[in-house]
Amino acid sequence: MTKLSVNINKIATLRNARGGNVPDLLKVAADVQRFGAQGVTIHPRPDERHIRYQDARDLIDVVYTEYNIEGNPMDDFMNLVLECKPTQVTLVPDAVDAITSNAGWDTVKHQAYLKEIITEFQRNNIRTSIFVDPVLEIIEGAKVTGTDRIELYTEAFAHQYGLGNHKAIEPYTKAAELANSLGLGINAGHDLSLDNIEFFKQNIPGLLEVSIGHALISEAIYLGLENVVCLYNQKLRD
Numbered sequence: 001m002t003k004l005s006v007n008i009n010k011i012a013t014l015r016n017a018r019g020g021n022v023p024d025l026l027k028v029a030a031d032v033q034r035f036g037a038q039g040v041t042i043h044p045r046p047d048e049r050h051i052r053y054q055d056a057r058d059l060i061d062v063v064y065t066e067y068n069i070e071g072n073p074m075d076d077f078m079n080l081v082l083e084c085k086p087t088q089v090t091l092v093p094d095a096v097d098a099i100t101s102n103a104g105w106d107t108v109k110h111q112a113y114l115k116e117i118i119t120e121f122q123r124n125n126i127r128t129s130i131f132v133d134p135v136l137e138i139i140e141g142a143k144v145t146g147t148d149r150i151e152l153y154t155e156a157f158a159h160q161y162g163l164g165n166h167k168a169i170e171p172y173t174k175a176a177e178l179a180n181s182l183g184l185g186i187n188a189g190h191d192l193s194l195d196n197i198e199f200f201k202q203n204i205p206g207l208l209e210v211s212i213g214h215a216l217i218s219e220a221i222y223l224g225l226e227n228v229v230c231l232y233n234q235k236l237r238d
C-alpha cells in the first residue's frame with residue numbers, strides 16, 4: 001500500500017486570502033487523517049504566502065500520522081524542522097521566488113552540501129527525502145548523500161500523461177528500479193491527481209508515499225460543489 005500524504009498548502013492559501021481562520025487549517029489536517037490519509041504534508045515558503053511557520057508548529061499536536069515538511073534547507077527552514085521534529089523532511093531546491101517547486105536536486109553537484117544537511121536531520125531522528133528528477137546519475141548521487149528516500153518530481157510525467165503520452169512514465173520506472181536496487185525509499189509528488197495516480201502507482205515498483213495537494217484540493221472543491229449548492233438552496237427556500 002502506498003501512503004497518501006495530503007499537502008494542505010492550498011487550504012492555507014485560501015485562509016490567508018481573507019486574513020481570518022476560514023478554512024481552519026488545523027481542522028482540515030485533523031479531518032484528512034480522520035478520512036483516511038496516512039500523512040500530512042506542508043511546504044512553508046520563505047514569504048509564508050500559504051503555510052506560516054507558526055502553522056508548522058501548531059500542526060505538531062494535530063498530525064498523528066506521518067508529518068512531512070518540505071522546503072529548501074535555508075537556515076530558518078532548518079531551525080523550524082529541527083524544532084518541529086516531523087516524521088520526514090523533504091528537501092526541495094526551489095528558489096525563494098518560485099511560484100511552485102520547479103526542479104529536483106543536482107545530487108552530484110550539491111553532494112557535500114546535501115550530505116551535511118541530511119546527517120544533521122538524521123542525527124535528530126528525522127527521516128530525509130530529497131526531491132529529484134528521474135535521472136539515473138541523480139539517483140546514484142542521492143544514494144551517496146545518505147538520504148533515506150527520494151521524492152520523484154512528477155510534474156513532467158503528469159503533464160505528458162495529460163497529453164496522452166503514457167511513455168512518459170518510463171524514466172520514472174527506471175529510476176524507481178535503480179532506487180530499489182540501491183535501497184533508497186521512494187516517494188513521489190507534484191501534479192499527481194485522480195486522473196494519473198493509478199497509472200503512476202502501477203508503474204512504480206516500491207512506491208512508499210505520494211504527497212498530493214493542488215489537484216486533491218481542487219478535486220475536493222469540484223466533488224463537493226453540488227452538495228454545498230444544494231445545502232444553500234435548502235436553507236434559502238421560502
Ligand SMILES: CC(=O)[C@@H](O)[C@H](O)COP(=O)(O)O
Pocket residue numbers: 007009010042043045070092099100101131189190191213
Ligand atoms: C515539492 C513539491 O512538489 C511541491 O509540489 C510543493 O510542496 C507544492 O508547493 P506549492 O503548494 O507552494 O506549489
Ligand SMILES: NCC(=O)COP(=O)(O)O
Pocket residue numbers: 007041070151188189190191192211212213214215216
Ligand atoms: N511533494 C509534492 C506535494 O506535496 C504536492 O504537490 P502538488 O500536488 O501540490 O503539486
